[in-house]
Each structure stands twice: as structure tokens, then as C-alpha cells.
Amino acid sequence: MPQLRVALAQVNPCVGDIAGNSSLVLERSEEAVARGAHVVAFPEMVLSGYPVEDLALRKSFAAANRAELESLAVRLRDAGCGEALVIVGHLDRDDEGVRNAASLLHGGEVVDTYFKHHLPNYGVFDEARYFAPGYDLPIVRFHGLDIGVVICEDIWQNGGPIAALGKVGVDAVVCVNGSPYQRAKDHERTQLVVRRAAEAGAPMAYVNMVGAQDELVFDGDSMIATNHGELLSRAPRFTEHLLVRDLELTAGGHTSTDVSPEPVDQGTPLHFRPRALPAFHVDRITLRPDPLPAYEPSESEGVAEPLSEEAEVWWALVTGLRDYLRKNGFKSVAFGFSGGIDSSVCAALSADAIGPAGLYGVSLPSHYSSEHSRSDAAELAERIGCHFEVHAIEDMVRVFVDQLGLSGLAEENVQARCRGITLMALSNQHGHLVLAPGNKTELAVGYSTIYGDAVGGFAPIKDVPKTLVWRLARWRNAEAEKRGETPPIPESSITKAPSAELRPGQVDTDSLPPYELLDEVLDGYVEGDKGYEDLIGEGFDAELVERVLRMVDRAEYKRRQYPPGTKITLKAFGRDRRLPVTNRWREARPA
């Protein structure tokens, strides 16, 4: 059977850094070719980075992408990679609009370009805003083998290019991806790749981006599956990696280009679907007609161990924070160490992301702060080995309260806001990025002070429900113990009752239901899009459900002003998940 050595370059590009991303492609291609690879595949839009948002609208940006692509083809040839087939995702633009494209580079030239057919426009995706869909299907014969290329969402929709490739015949499919991490979705992705390989009637090489861009984390998870249900190789996640694998393929000598119009899957809700697509245009080109002479396969990389549920989330959060800092040029972070669980987990995440030397913990006690808050904060800093300073806010608060005659909520909020100003002043003076340590539960119900604890440039655990924050803390401590290291988080920060400490004796449950119950209701309402009646039907107390739903609906304004943060679900609060601010709909209003 004809052989082919395929390399999947799981790399970490940065949006807008066209030159840097191009160098990444060049370097990894050289490495792959040095390891004998014949085909080297890079992720979706690796040249531009992904997602580019409104950069897609700039003609100058599209022109720069095209120019870099063509120069990259030449540089690859000059660097001795001209014999390889290098598949590179990029942004393109033609008379029909902007394109999410993947080009085949060979012999110093761009030999063909595929335009993504299916443009996702739900959840974190906005591709129908920016891109015009493709209808063409290039298939290249390389070393006697017919290779098809598709992009990401093209395999998540039934019908479409994979079905077409299956009909006309290919010997291998390369799928290039910018597929964001989503909690507990890894298994689904693997099953999908295996299923699509079977549908295409050919093995599929799936290469995904790794690293974070703004709120999205790409987990890598590049893999190769046969068309007989077997997963051959799989790269480790959350790390750059070059997966190299020899494939034994069948040269089908396919010639058909006849694809009848394909009815589009009607099962996908809320997605723009025409009822029928025009016929694809299949474009077969031949680069290398003859199979390679037989060669000795290299040692095969197998299937990376799956991660536990907590490990997966933890490394997604570390990746999200690390890349937000690195790609924006920050070397240090600062935030309030309150002694509570949220800031403790953010501290452990920060230390894992950039090391304890880049972490500045700031204790900001008021006259309502408990002794254990102060001592837990200090102990956290000591365990982690980070910087720690104490700035009492009593004098600041007193001027505002006295001069403006504040009481009640106004007085509580001034405390949180004096902390916010202090952190921002330290940021201005010393260049740290301030982190907002709020969790998803708080954000959902609006349990935070705008311009107070919501101050910051990034919110690492914005998409983590409170109960999961506790689980992560226990998991991270246990990991440390396994490795014989000091567990980073003080035990009492995990076990004590959460409190904002803005008035004497205050605890969170004064204002909120118990977190275990609250997170269950939120999971149904926010993650599950369930309504009041659905939740009552599941046995939740009607008064509780009504209370929680009202809090969620009313907190939209606060959520909008919250800093960006790593998404670990497709239902993360943010640009793509929002209610109108002016909104009188009350889910829970009795009929």
C-alpha cells in the first residue's frame, strides 16, 4: 500500500501577528520535513490567528494575509520544504467577500485554495458576519494519493463536503481547525472525527490550534483516525506539539467529480441553512501522480492519555490566563487577596501560568475584615511564594463616607471601590495587570460591585461556577500533595463560609441561596436554557427558582461591564451570550 508521512503542527498563533505566525509555519515545516514528513498541516487561519473579528473587514488586512501566504510558499521552498505539501489556514478575500480559507503550498507556489463551506454563527462563532461560504472542493493527487481538505465546522454539519468527498472518492482527508476548548466535549470531538472518516471512506488527519486568544482557549487535541473506526494517534492537549505519523493508504485512482446537490441537515437549530445548496464544484488537480517508493516507517506516536475533568478545566484556565498575559505583553498580575476561595484559586492559577514571581497579592483590609481573612491571605502568599503587600482601605473609605454622608449599600460599595482604585493605582504605578477574581455564579446573579471587585483586565474564573471553584481548589491541592509540594491553597479558605465582609457578620447566604442549590438552578437556566416551568417540573422549589431567575435577568448590565475571561463552556457570559439590558421579560412571573 502507498505510504505517506503526515505531520500535524499543533501550534499557538497570535491574532494579527501575520509575520510571527508565518515564521511559526516555516519553523514547524522545517522540523516536520527534517523528520521525513510529506504532508504538513497547520490549523485554521493560522496565518491571521483566530478569531480575527472586525479585522476581517479591513481590505488591507486581507491583502497582507494573501501577500504573506505567497511569500511563505517561496520561503518554504527556499528552506528545503518545497517537496512537501504544506496545508495552511488563512484569511482570504475575493469578489464574493472575505473567506475562511486553507491553501496547499508546494514547490514554492500556492497550488490550490479551499474556502470553508459551513460558517458557524452560534455561541462563540460569528462567521456568517464576516465570511462568504465556499462551494468548491479541491482534491489534490499527491504521491499517487487523492487528498481532500476541509475546515472545522465542515465536519460538524451532516451532509456537505465530507459526504461529497465520500461520493467522489478520496484516499485521505485533512481537516484544519480552530476548535475552542469546551468542558467535557473532548470525547464528542473524537467520536465525530472517527465518524466523518468513515463517511469520507478515508482516514482523517485532524489538526487543531492550541493556546488562547482573548476569551477562547484552543486545546489542541490533534488526531488521526482511520475510516474503520480506529483512533491511531492523538496529541497531548494544551501544549504545542508536532504529531508525526506514517499512514498506509489505499490509492483509489479516483476520477469522479460528479456531486449532486446535497440536502443540508435540518437538525441543527438556529443556524442559517438554505434548504438546498448548489452543486459543489469538485476540482481534481495532480501534483505528484506516482506513489512513493516503499520506506521504513518511523516509530508511531500513539494516543495521549485523557485528562481528568478537573485537570482539563485547570489547564484550560491556566492557558487562557497565560496567553492573555503573554500576548498582551504583561509580565505580572495583581489582585486582592481576600482569604476567600476565589482569589485563592486565582492565585494558584496565576502561579501556574506565569510563576509566583509575577504574582502580586494585595491584602486590602477594612474595619469589617475578619482576622482569618487577613491571616488566610498571608498564608496563601506564603504557600505560593508570591509578593504580598497590605494596604488598609479604612482611611480612604472614611473620607468618602464622611464627606458624602453614605450609609447602607452605598457604604458597602465604597469599600469595594476603594479596593478597586487601589489595585488600579498599583497597576498604573507598576505595570501589573489587575485580575478580577469573580466566578460564574456571582456573575450570573449579579453578586459583585461594579467598579469594585469587578475591576480588572481579565477574569480568570469568570466561567467557573462556585461549586467547581471549590472542586478545583481541592484538586489542585491534591495534585501538589501527589508531587510532594506544598498545597497552594490554605485549607480554611476552602472550608469557611464565603463572605464579602462589607458589613459585620455578613455571609453570602444572607443574599443568596446555598451555592450547591444555586449552581444547580443556574445550570438548568443558563447552561440548559430551561424555563421556569421546566425547573419546577424537575422538583426545584418555585420560590427559589423565581428568586434565582429574577436575579439572573436583572444582572445583565453588570455582566456587560465585567472584564473578559476564559470561556470553558459555550454558555459563558459575554458578547455571545446576552440579554437586552432593557428587558421586561420575567420568566418566572406567575401566569
Place this chain on the structure above:
Amino acid sequence: MPQLRVALAQVNPCVGDIAGNSSLVLERSEEAVARGAHVVAFPEMVLSGYPVEDLALRKSFAAANRAELESLAVRLRDAGCGEALVIVGHLDRDDEGVRNAASLLHGGEVVDTYFKHHLPNYGVFDEARYFAPGYDLPIVRFHGLDIGVVICEDIWQNGGPIAALGKVGVDAVVCVNGSPYQRAKDHERTQLVVRRAAEAGAPMAYVNMVGAQDELVFDGDSMIATNHGELLSRAPRFTEHLLVRDLELTAGGHTSTDVSPEPVDQGTPLHFRPRALPAFHVDRITLRPDPLPAYEPSESEGVAEPLSEEAEVWWALVTGLRDYLRKNGFKSVAFGFSGGIDSSVCAALSADAIGPAGLYGVSLPSHYSSEHSRSDAAELAERIGCHFEVHAIEDMVRVFVDQLGLSGLAEENVQARCRGITLMALSNQHGHLVLAPGNKTELAVGYSTIYGDAVGGFAPIKDVPKTLVWRLARWRNAEAEKRGETPPIPESSITKAPSAELRPGQVDTDSLPPYELLDEVLDGYVEGDKGYEDLIGEGFDAELVERVLRMVDRAEYKRRQYPPGTKITLKAFGRDRRLPVTNRWREARPA
């Protein structure tokens, strides 16, 4: 010729207030029927309000809309409107997804429903995220006349339902709209309605929403055009209105339902367009086969006077602010009166929106504040007749500066932030909504302090370039003089050099190019999507262009944390107009 009295109900619904919006339909229908109308048309999605954003995803919300629609049909009949044909925009949901729909109510029943064909997904629109497109085209015979219904974007795309109606034949078209105000676009809209009426071969009755929802303002501008290029009637803008007009129509006795698939316009960029649509299904139903007996037409409403460029923007801003306050239940606003032009214009807008009694001006002097700032602020309050208080921030600032050892930018920002805290404390204590008085120019280049002057719940002039702020101030003062009233804005606030007054002798031009020049470059880069080379080609200085473009690209993070504000262009900064925060693309980097 058969007659028909048509009423266009230019109303102001509120998102989510299904019951309230339904009552609006009932009341205006009763009024229209009392005035003898046979057809009463309401705007796009009048029952749900528009845009509903993620409310569209809730099954419970769709069910509530459907239930209200059916009950409304009954209530209309019971209120004596059963003989009329009432056309109501609403949200719907079926097996294919969520729909942007318009239903025909008659005799206590929902007799037919149209689903919007073209779903705009650019600029402020996200409809492809939420809705499934329709392909059906109901035409109802009412009093012997064949009436077609379309929705908003359906007339902005070439081909599609209007072309189809023209082919199969109709006697009148009703177009229901949620068409947001856009600066200087009024003429284009009118021309479009006239052109589409000609294409349909029948008069078009165009009814638009009025009022504001979050950042969007709907200007009304409902109108009726003949198919011979004549504009018959046009409602005044920015105000609720019932436009009633007798039409003399030709009963064509059309029976064709044969529409061949229509090629879709390829001229619209960046919009998901399948290359061919399936055939429409034309559904002709007969409600009332016979023409009305001849009747005496009522006096005809003519064409409302067009507004000047400044008046149009002013009333859009007043509407945006007024409805944001009213629909969110705020009765008063507070913000810093600095003596500068931005806060002065915001004060005049606030007074026009809610009256001077709801306006709390707060002077927040520091030791860098000039004497003229203090006196101009006081004079502004006196001219407007609003509340005015003075809270010196010196003591607050001193505690932060001394305790934290601040200098330079950190010290400047602390001043702006102590002002922000003070305003928020007054808001918490007294229930005012804080306004952020920043303009579009500042926002574009990042010339503001996050958590400082950017504090607030709403930013009235967020989409107004600085040079237009000045023009509006002069216009508003001139209007007052015309009416014999005191011009609201002190002359010296208009003429003096702008300054943030955060250090001695500071003026804006220390940090920024002159505003006239800056606004010209921003207009090219932001509104025109022009690149560095384009702008150089237009004769701008290369160093200036590079400087401005870098400021814009770097200010994305600040823009995201800015409060919402009324949009007057489709290129307003906000959710639908944004760059990635982590973005290394530099437009102006020398090649």
C-alpha cells in the same frame, strides 16, 4: 377603483413586555378602527420588542409570544376590531427554528403568518444567529385587494420576496419594520421604499418602530409610496404616531402562484448568501373577496417636513437617553459637570429627555481645576435650571496618593476614579443613573480613564465625534434663541480649549492631534474602513495617520468596558464593532 383605509401604527414597544406591547396593539387598533381604518399595520416584532437577543433562544419566551398573539386576535375581535385586518410583527418558533414573523389577525383569528426571508447579520444585526429564514409568501385577498406582507430587510436586498410579489401580482404591499435610525440615511430609505413599490407593481405601506431599545434608536419615518414613484404620506420621526390614509387601489384579481427560483443579489458583501434560493411557496388566501362600497375619503395626511442634520441627531440622542431611562425605571441622572463641552451637551440632552428636575449636576473640583471650569459648570446648571452640588475630591485623592505613593499617570487616574466613586456613591444613595459623558473621538483613541470618567450606566454621546458635539451645542443654543429661551450651554464651554485638567496647564492637544484633523482621520479609518495607505493617498500626513491608527487599535480594551450608548451610525463602537483585544496587527506598520 377599490378603496382601502390603511393605518400605520408607529409605536414604541419595550423588549420583553409582551403584555404591555400587546395592549399597545389593542389600543392603537381601536383608535385606527374608530378612524375607519380597514387595515392596521404594526412594526416588526412589536409583540416581543426588538432586538430580543438571547431571549430568542428561550422556548418559554417563544411560547409566551405565540399565546399572546392568539389571545390578542380574540381581544381585537371583542374590542370591535374583528372586521379589520391587523398585521402584527412577532417572534415565533416551529420545527425549523425561531422565526421573525408577521401575522395577519382577522375575525378573532390568526389567519396567516409570514416568516422573514432575509435575515440581516451585519452591523447591529445578528438575525442569522437567532432566526431560521422563511420561504413562503402569503398573499391575502381583503376587500377584493391582494395584499402581500414583507419584513424590513426583505426590501433591502435585491431579488427575493419583492421581486416575487411583482411577478405573481399584488395590489398592495405592507412592509413591517424595526429599522434603526442611522445618521443621514433617511433619504436613502425613502428612495428604497419608492423603488420597491415600483418593483412590486403596487403601493407600499411602510411602518416602522419608534423609540429606543438599549443602544438602538428607531426613528419611525413610516410612509406610503405609490408604485409610480410618488411619496403619498410620511409620519413625523422620533414620536409615536398613527398615520391613516385612504388608498385608491387597482384590484388585479391575481391568481398566479408561480415563482421560479430567484438568483440572489451578489452585490451585498459580507453577508451569508446562498447562490440560489429554493422556489418560494406562494400561498393565496381569501378573507373578503368583494371590494368595499364607495366611501368618502378622509382628509389625507401628507409628507412630514425633513429634519436638519443636527436636529435629526439631537432627537435621536434625546430618544435614546429618554427610553433607556424610562424603560429601565430611572427617574433621574447624575454626572460630573466639568465645565467642558461634553458634559454640557449631555446636560442639555438630559434636560430635553427627562426635564431639568431629573438632572443632578455634580461639580467635582480637584486642586488642578481651573476657576472657569467651576464657574462654567455652575452657569450651566443655572441656565438649565437643574440640581447642582459641589463635592471637592481633594481629600479623597490625597489619601490615595499619600498612602500608595502615587505619581504621574497613576496620580492623574486616581483623580478621575475618585470622581467615578463619588458619582456611583451618590447613585447608590439616591437612585440616579450615572451618565458617562465621553464622546466617540475619545473612545476611538482611548482618551479616557477606565473606572474614572468612563463610569456610568449609559453614555449618551458615545457615538458622537467631538467636532459634532460642538456643532450640536451651537445648534441647540441657536434653537433656544429662536424660541426665545435661554441657550442652555455657556458660550465659554463651547469656545475654550478642551482639557482633562488632571495636571497643571494640561490641554487635550498635549496628547491628541487637533480635533478637526483627528475626526477626519477617524472618519476614514473607523467609518470608512480605510487602511493606512488609503489615508496617506488622501493626503493626510503619514506620521499623524500612524499615530491615530495605533491609538485606535490599542484602545479596544477600554472601549469594551465603556457603558452602552445611543448609536447614530452603523459603525458605532460596541458589541458589533470590535477588534480582538489581543491583536498584534498594526495597520500602519511600514511595509
